[in-house]
């Protein structure tokens with residue numbers, strides 16, 4: 001940033017994602033989810049600094065040059081449903097033209113099959129055929145979202161990043177969209193689903209990663225996380241308890257500024273269980289970065 005300050009947008013993120021698996025990445029607005037996705041596509045701003053590696057097969061996405069990223073990675077090995085589809089669609093071309101171009105480039109479809117293939121691609125993302133000849137500015141937010149999903153599915157990429165793919169959709173369309181993403185993943189592709197919609201995450205995720213103030217603070221099996229024993233990190237527990245169908249109690253306070261992170265655990269200021277141990281950054285143990293995690297089920301004492 002100007003003035004020599006830094007935003008620590010993603011810190012020590014460590015996870016793997018197998019073929020056939022869906023990992024949901026959840027966490028408060030501004031915690032670093034989209035920056036993490038941008039890093040995997042080589043789409044960070046020019047002045048961003050990265051360290052570490054992100055491997056897909058033998059390609060390190062953080063080290064790959066622009067030519068490799070443009071020709072072999074984006075769309076082909078890593079697909080993206082962008083968070084702001086209206087800003088990613090080409091404003092001066094119709095949805096049909098963009099679908100057809102993508103089909104030509106990524107799936108090698110040629111005339112005369114192109115028209116039918118574009119309609120089939122639109123259908124997969126519930127984009128109505130009657131709107132295919134519209135320009136992006138003529139679409140509602142939800143329609144732009146579906147156009148972006150249709151485009152992202154075409155390349156059959158082994159890794160699909162879906163950044164809030166259900167924003168602006170009604171519940172039944174949310175379910176339909178995430179089910180389609182899940183089906184697309186099948187047994188041989190992987191899905192990183194970034195979402196604020198915990199019900200959507202519960203519906204299709206195998207594992208859940210919870211991010212707080214740039215760090216992944218919990219990585220858990222979806223079944224354990226949403227069912228019993230529930231989340232183990234106090235922030236993750238608070239996130240679930242804030243749901244209307246659960247306790248409907250918000251987490252008090254606000255997350256810290258990523259340009260001025262505290263020295264220790266970033267959640268300590270909002271945590272009722274914090275003590276002097278929380279003055280240091282907790283190392284992840286069994287997927288949970290907390291000094292006082294809620295006990296895992298197997299460790300829980302039998303009830304009398």
Ligand SMILES: Nc1ncnc2c1ncn2[C@@H]1O[C@H](COP(=O)(O)OP(=O)(O)OP(=O)(O)O)[C@@H](O)[C@H]1O
Nearest residue numbers: 007009028029030031032033034035036045083258
């Ligand atoms: N180009 C940039 N320059 C400076 N800071 C940035 C830039 N892009 C993102 N940030 C900052 O990085 C942090 C993480 O942003 P990010 O967009 O990844 O959040 P997010 O978790 O995706 O939030 P949301 O749920 O609202 O989409 C934020 O503090 C944001 O202000």
Ligand code: NI
Nearest residue numbers: 033034035083
């Ligand atoms: Ni985001």
